[in-house]
Amino acid sequence: xxxxxxxxxxDNMSADTKQNTITIDGQEIPFLAGQTIMDAALAAGVYxxxxxxxxxxxxxxxxKLCVVDIASKNASACTxxxxxGQQISNNTPALNEARTTITQMLFIEGNHICPSCEKCGDxxxxxxxxxxxxxxxxFPQFFQRREVDASHPTVMLDRDRCILCELCVRASRxxxxxxxxxxAGRGTNARxxxxxxxxxxxxxxxxxxxxxxxxxxxxxxxxxESGYKVPIGQRTFDLHKVSEIGLExxxxxxxxxPDE
Amino acid sequence: MxxxxxxxxxxxxxESPNVLHVLYALQRQFLHISDEAVREVASHLELPTxxxxxxxxxxxxxxxxxxxRYDILFSNCTSCGYMAGGVNLMAVLGxxxxxxxxxxxxxxxxSMDQTSCIGMCDHGxxxxxxxxxxxxxxxxxxxxxxxxxxxxxxxxxxxxEWFHVEDNIRVNGLLLKDDLPEDISLRAIFAHGAAGTLxxxxxxxxxxxxxxxxxxxxxxxxxxxxxGDAHYxxxxxxxxxxxxxxxxxxxxxxxxxxxxxxxxxxxxxxxKQGYLYLRGEYRYLLPHLQTVLSRRRELGLLGGDILGQxxxxxxxxxxxxxxxxxxxxxxxxxxxxxxxxxIPRVRPPFPVTHGYLGQPTVVNNVETFIAAVHILRRGxxxxxxxxxxxxxxxxxxxxxxxxxxxxIYEYPFGVTIxxxxxxxGAKNAQAVxxxxxxxxxxxxxxxxxxxxxxxxxxxxxxxxxNQARDLLAVIVNFAHFFAHESCGFCTPCRVGTVLLKNGLxxxxxxxxxxxxxxxxxxxxxxxKYRSHCGLGQTAANPILDGLQRFPQAFEQxxxxxxxxxxxxxxxxxxxxxxxxxxxxxxxxxx
Numbered sequence: 001x002x003x004x005x006x007x008x009x010x011d012n013m014s015a016d017t018k019q020n021t022i023t024i025d026g027q028e029i030p031f032l033a034g035q036t037i038m039d040a041a042l043a044a045g046v047y048x049x050x051x052x053x054x055x056x057x058x059x060x061x062x063x064k065l066c067v068v069d070i071a072s073k074n075a076s077a078c079t080x081x082x083x084x085g086q087q088i089s090n091n092t093p094a095l096n097e098a099r100t101t102i103t104q105m106l107f108i109e110g111n112h113i114c115p116s117c118e119k120c121g122d123x124x125x126x127x128x129x130x131x132x133x134x135x136x137x138x139f140p141q142f143f144q145r146r147e148v149d150a151s152h153p154t155v156m157l158d159r160d161r162c163i164l165c166e167l168c169v170r171a172s173r174x175x176x177x178x179x180x181x182x183x184a185g186r187g188t189n190a191r192x193x194x195x196x197x198x199x200x201x202x203x204x205x206x207x208x209x210x211x212x213x214x215x216x217x218x219x220x221x222x223x224x225e226s227g228y229k230v231p232i233g234q235r236t237f238d239l240h241k242v243s244e245i246g247l248e249x250x251x252x253x254x255x256x257x258p259d260e
Numbered sequence: 261m262x263x264x265x266x267x268x269x270x271x272x273x274x275e276s277p278n279v280l281h282v283l284y285a286l287q288r289q290f291l292h293i294s295d296e297a298v299r300e301v302a303s304h305l306e307l308p309t310x311x312x313x314x315x316x317x318x319x320x321x322x323x324x325x326x327x328x329r330y331d332i333l334f335s336n337c338t339s340c341g342y343m344a345g346g347v348n349l350m351a352v353l354g355x356x357x358x359x360x361x362x363x364x365x366x367x368x369x370x371s372m373d374q375t376s377c378i379g380m381c382d383h384g385x386x387x388x389x390x391x392x393x394x395x396x397x398x399x400x401x402x403x404x405x406x407x408x409x410x411x412x413x414x415x416x417x418x419x420x421e422w423f424h425v426e427d428n429i430r431v432n433g434l435l436l437k438d439d440l441p442e443d444i445s446l447r448a449i450f451a452h453g454a455a456g457t458l459x460x461x462x463x464x465x466x467x468x469x470x471x472x473x474x475x476x477x478x479x480x481x482x483x484x485x486x487x488g489d490a491h492y493x494x495x496x497x498x499x500x501x502x503x504x505x506x507x508x509x510x511x512x513x514x515x516x517x518x519x520x521x522x523x524x525x526x527x528x529x530x531x532k533q534g535y536l537y538l539r540g541e542y543r544y545l546l547p548h549l550q551t552v553l554s555r556r557r558e559l560g561l562l563g564g565d566i567l568g569q570x571x572x573x574x575x576x577x578x579x580x581x582x583x584x585x586x587x588x589x590x591x592x593x594x595x596x597x598x599x600x601x602x603i604p605r606v607r608p609p610f611p612v613t614h615g616y617l618g619q620p621t622v623v624n625n626v627e628t629f630i631a632a633v634h635i636l637r638r639g640x641x642x643x644x645x646x647x648x649x650x651x652x653x654x655x656x657x658x659x660x661x662x663x664x665x666x667x668i669y670e671y672p673f674g675v676t677i678x679x680x681x682x683x684x685g686a687k688n689a690q691a692v693x694x695x696x697x698x699x700x701x702x703x704x705x706x707x708x709x710x711x712x713x714x715x716x717x718x719x720x721x722x723x724x725x726n727q728a729r730d731l732l733a734v735i736v737n738f739a740h741f742f743a744h745e746s747c748g749f750c751t752p753c754r755v756g757t758v759l760l761k762n763g764l765x766x767x768x769x770x771x772x773x774x775x776x777x778x779x780x781x782x783x784x785x786x787x788k789y790r791s792h793c794g795l796g797q798t799a800a801n802p803i804l805d806g807l808q809r810f811p812q813a814f815e816q817x818x819x820x821x822x823x824x825x826x827x828x829x830x831x832x833x834x835x836x837x838x839x840x841x842x843x844x845x846x847x848x849x850x
Contacts, residue, residue: 062750064752064792106751184318187746188743188748190747195311196309
């Protein structure tokens with residue numbers, strides 16, 4: 001049983017509070033005070049691509065996949081508060097081109113080995129690439145040397161595939177009530193580190209039931225001894241589109257749908 | 261060892277609880293911060309070990325591997341960098357001391373590296389040895405430095421004149437003349453009251469001197485009106501923009517005015533505590549600044565009931581950075597002030613409502629606070645009468661590069677670039693970088709443009725490049741700077757600045773094609789428009805300006821082939837040649 005996110009009430013939009021609206025790609029969308037553009041969009045079933053955002057965790061605004069244009073200015077939908085009357089462009093060729101380039105940047109910065117990665121088919125980065133029609137990494141690979149930490153009995157950490165979204169950092173602090181992960185370093189030397197005297201996962205407080213052990217959108221944090229239980233072809237994104245709303249729970253637990 | 265570690269930590273912590281200061285004390289004492297030290301700091305300050313680790317790795321002046329007893333850092337700025345008259349001074353010192361940049365010599369005597377601009381641009385090539393600047397370097401001095409290091413001569417016995425940093429004030433204006441009696445502005449604010457003080461600042465039209473130009477009066481008012489347990493004032497003295505050194509001079513010779521200005525602001529917004537965030541490169545100014553603060557406390561100008569005004573209490577602490585340009589961004593600065601990595605916060609909320617410790621905070625530039633003092637002394641009308649309609653008052657410029665008289669120039673806003681070039685004796689200028697690498701690169705056809713928020717906005721740096729300069733080399737230098745200083749938080753800046761750096765290196769190395777230029781344009785636009793903070797949003801400016809105004813600087817280096825590999829094939833074989841001990845013709849690719 002994985003520790004669960006508790007979503008705040010504002011995620012459930014009720015019909016009688018629709019006095020305030022924003023407009024996304026011409027579609028009028030209601031919002032409640034305190035909601036971000038992303039909150040409002042997801043509640044209304046409008047997909048804005050994102051990697052570092054997960055409802056229930058503090059918005060981060062780092063991956064920049066959710067960039068939208070508000071009039072002539074641009075903003076991260078996950079951190080920008082919704083303000084009545086905002087005219088927002090989201091699903092446009094120019095924004096999707098920027099998103100494709102950003103996704104390519106994430107691919108070439110790390111060492112992503114999709115065909116042999118256990119996360120293949122359950123990976124949100126990979127799904128995003130398909131969603132955006134990305135055909136290659138385009139840029140020269142950085143080939144950075146990054147450390148693997150296989151010390152923990154049930155969880156492994158392969159920094160080669162980390163995209164620095166900090167979902168694990170936030171999940172550990174905000175849901176698990178621990179503080180297992182942190183980002184160290186600067187620029188492209190930034191890397192995920194572990195809060196323990198030895199710096200190793202085995203000496204940290206991480207447990208298999210922690211949300212932080214499961215929330216990784218890529219193959220950087222993997223649960224040991226569960227590899228390939230679900231065959232390729234029947235994985236989350238073999239059956240679902242990344243743009244489907246409310247997919248988080250399926251991605252997180254790899255729960256199959258009854259008809260699968 | 262543990263005992264010594266603990267005593268260094270507890271002594272530093274007692275002096276100042278900021279983790280940056282504790283880490284500095286450890287770095288200084290042990291020349292690095294060991295695993296054990298990390299654990300001890302974490303336990304003493306009750307922080308997660310990962311946070312201590314993360315902070316150490318974020319700031320350039322903290323090291324996990326021991327540095328030398330002489331730790332030498334050459335500036336790599338285009339104005340005060342190690343390339344002096346075509347000679348690579350760092351390479352010269354490296355040869356003489358048999359040391360490679362980025363490493364510590366085997367005997368632990370010396371380490372050497374390069375660092376971002378250290379703000380000595382009016383003095384030519386400069387370095388920091390154990391944090392203390394040596395300026396106006398040449399080959400002869402480098403040779404003497406090498407000998408002094410080899411002889412393990414204490415720094416106190418090195419030639420004193422090497423450490424002498426001049427103010428080099430060339431043109432005085434509103435602020436630098438400073439011919440009024442001490443602290444008259446404090447008497448003025450008591451007469452005005454807080455609301456009247458605020459009103460004077462608002463009516464003066466003063467805008468932030470860091471470059472962004474937000475209305476100072478409005479910022480103070482928003483902060484004053486914001487609800488909080490406490491209000492804070494932060495002076496941004498993290499002057500990291502290459503080519504900028506006016507704050508160095510203001511901190512050195514106008515520190516009283518600065519602290520007076522912070523006190524004025526405290527009165528206006530109701531703050532009891534202020535912080536001066538001093539860049540690590542200016543640590544050598546710390547004793548002087550502490551002396552000024554002590555004297556002001558003795559004179560009753562800081563502390564409780566300032567100048568006998570009941571209930572008006574305010575004091576200032578200094579926090580010293582540790583080598584991170586990003587901390588000049590106000591929310592990153594606040595993070596650093598809180599003892600964390602300098603990652604810019606998500607905005608909104610802005611610091612005026614949620615700043616230091618989540619409380620309402622005014623962050624202003626050194627020069628802004630000093631301008632506020634003069635406005636209170638002479639009145640807003642006096643200030644507004646100078647400059648232009650949208651840019652009231654004067655601007656203090658740091659002028660460096662190819663000119664006869666680099667230094668500090670203060671002009672009313674609206675002055676043309678040409679006027680400044682004439683005054684500083686710049687001949688044959690082909691380009692001027694206005695406001696540092698993050699600003700605007702202009703060509704000679706634009707020298708009649710004016711400094712001000714309505715035309716060329718500036719934080720105060722003017723770097724001049726004459727016809728003999730290789731502008732592409734300048735732009736390459738800036739690209740390396742941004743890739744090094746990117747905090748790594750958001751994807752476009754973290755990855756994009758490296759792609760831009762690599763692409764420029766390829767072009768400068770004679771391997772670039774038209775395709776590479778088009779790619780640069782595309783990546784530059786993405787980095788500019790999609791990054792999280794001002795660093796990323798401006799990092800591509802030199803490239804975009806360069807491509808627009810000096811396309812020939814790029815195009816003359818291009819190869820005109822349809823396909824050119826991303827990397828140098830022959831160079832890529834070097835490791836294989838070394839392993840196989842071959843260097844014959846067949847082991848090379850043409």
